[in-house]
Amino acid sequence: MARRGDTIELAVLGLLHEGPMHGYELRKRLNLMLGWGRVLSYGSLYPALKKMLRANLITEVSTTTTPTSRRPRIVYEVTPAGNEQFQRLMSEVGPTAWEDDNFDIRFAFFSSTDMEIRLRVLEGRRSRLQERLARVQAELARTQAEVDRYAGELQRHGVESVEREVRWLSDLIRAERGDEGPATAPATKPVGTD
Amino acid sequence: MARRGDTIELAVLGLLHEGPMHGYELRKRLNLMLGWGRVLSYGSLYPALKKMLRANLITEVSTTTTPTSRRPRIVYEVTPAGNEQFQRLMSEVGPTAWEDDNFDIRFAFFSSTDMEIRLRVLEGRRSRLQERLARVQAELARTQAEVDRYAGELQRHGVESVEREVRWLSDLIRAERGDEGPATAPATKPVGTD
DNA sequence: GTTAGCATGTAAGGAGTTACATGATTTT
DNA sequence: AAAATCATGTAACTCCTTACATGCTAAC
Numbered sequence: 527m528a529r530r531g532d533t534i535e536l537a538v539l540g541l542l543h544e545g546p547m548h549g550y551e552l553r554k555r556l557n558l559m560l561g562w563g564r565v566l567s568y569g570s571l572y573p574a575l576k577k578m579l580r581a582n583l584i585t586e587v588s589t590t591t592t593p594t595s596r597r598p599r600i601v602y603e604v605t606p607a608g609n610e611q612f613q614r615l616m617s618e619v620g621p622t623a624w625e626d627d628n629f630d631i632r633f634a635f636f637s638s639t640d641m642e643i644r645l646r647v648l649e650g651r652r653s654r655l656q657e658r659l660a661r662v663q664a665e666l667a668r669t670q671a672e673v674d675r676y677a678g679e680l681q682r683h684g685v686e687s688v689e690r691e692v693r694w695l696s697d698l699i700r701a702e703r704g705d706e707g708p709a710t711a712p713a714t715k716p717v718g719t720d
Numbered sequence: 721m722a723r724r725g726d727t728i729e730l731a732v733l734g735l736l737h738e739g740p741m742h743g744y745e746l747r748k749r750l751n752l753m754l755g756w757g758r759v760l761s762y763g764s765l766y767p768a769l770k771k772m773l774r775a776n777l778i779t780e781v782s783t784t785t786t787p788t789s790r791r792p793r794i795v796y797e798v799t800p801a802g803n804e805q806f807q808r809l810m811s812e813v814g815p816t817a818w819e820d821d822n823f824d825i826r827f828a829f830f831s832s833t834d835m836e837i838r839l840r841v842l843e844g845r846r847s848r849l850q851e852r853l854a855r856v857q858a859e860l861a862r863t864q865a866e867v868d869r870y871a872g873e874l875q876r877h878g879v880e881s882v883e884r885e886v887r888w889l890s891d892l893i894r895a896e897r898g899d900e901g902p903a904t905a906p907a908t909k910p911v912g913t914d
Numbered sequence: 915g916t917t918a919g920c921a922t923g924t925a926a927g928g929a930g931t932t933a934c935a936t937g938a939t940t941t942t
Numbered sequence: 943a944a945a946a947t948c949a950t951g952t953a954a955c956t957c958c959t960t961a962c963a964t965g966c967t968a969a970c
Binding site: 558559561562563564623626630633634635636637658661662665674675676677679680684687688690691694698 | 824881885888
């Protein structure tokens with residue numbers, strides 16, 4: 527079962543899926559990818575790589591092929607076992623918190639999986655969001671007038687944001703089913719109900 | 721300077737600002753308030769309360785006044801020092817990550833501060849979001865076509881969401897300046913540029 | 915009478931950050 | 943020549959979660 531800490535593992539396997547890379551570059555790519563907020567520190571990346579080496583998910587590749595005679599960098603490559611693990615982490619159904627925390631990463635690597643898994647991840651996220659939406663809206667109805675102005679405004683904005691994301695997911699699911707990848711632009715147009 | 725762990729402290733002080741409460745109730749209110757995602761566990765709440773007691777930010781209040789003869793609950797009340805700390809945490813300018821992590825909590829307690837602080841918090845958040853937006857869009861322009869379909873779609877959606885939040889913040893700032901609290905509905909209307 | 919919710923706490927462990935340590939290479 | 947960036951790592955520390963431990967009260 528997927529644990530909290532498997533996030534870095536998933537991200538590293540996903541990036542290495544595109545080709546060999548060394549630690550420093552992995553960190554840079556990761557920080558661009560997950561640019562919205564948190565950055566990953568070396569203090570967690572390097573130990574994670576060591577752990578993955580021991581688990582035989584990745585292997586070191588000699589850098590001697592580099593023509594420009596740079597300083598020795600440790601380039602990693604994904605093993606067959608690593609690819610298996612990647613597919614497992616991409617598709618596994620775990621606790622809500624884990625799946626929500628890793629949705630973005632999974633999405634970013636959608637090209638490296640098949641449609642079946644993409645649909646499961648998208649639909650899973652949508653149903654979790656809808657469930658929460660229902661709970662929050664029930665709560666809102668129950669406590670109606672007694673909420674603070676600002677707290678209420680925050681709730682309202684939160685609900686609206688989640689509703690948008692649900693519509694976005696619905697568009698993507700439709701596109702996926704219609705077999706034409708993510709829609710390139712129409713997310714702002716009225717798309718009817720979900 | 722505000723540390724990462726001051727989040728619970730801020731939230732507890734904010735809730736107690738509305739009146740005395742015991743731990744169990746604090747947790748419930750908090751989990752409703754921050755309903756979008758993570759829940760706070762007893763394992764972090766109770767030790768935090770103990771720590772705040774020692775720091776003299778809150779005090780225990782005897783529950784003997786309760787008429788229904790319930791089991792003894794430990795009801796906490798905020799001290800003058802606690803109120804000072806609350807105002808400090810509400811207004812303090814810290815590292816980006818801290819301010820971003822705590823924006824929602826600060827917003828939810830806006831009624832307990834004055835307009836000066838509300839404006840500073842709202843404008844601070846808006847400028848941080850705009851800065852990130854600029855960075856990401858520059859990055860998007862630089863790497864144009866070479867991005868993966870799904871990774872690109874994720875970026876696009878992220879930019880759109882942040883742009884929405886910037887408009888929301890601008891509405892709130894305008895309302896705050898016009899002295900009429902948060903707008904009750906017009907967030908979906910076109911509001912021009914920021 | 916037993917399940918569900920109220921109520922408070924502790925201990926162990928996970929995951930990641932910050933700060934430290936080191937040194938090569940490229941740019942200014 | 944200095945500053946920035948490339949590049950890899952370790953140690954200490956922080957914050958939080960999970961799991962455990964305990965017992966009362968209300969509802970079914």
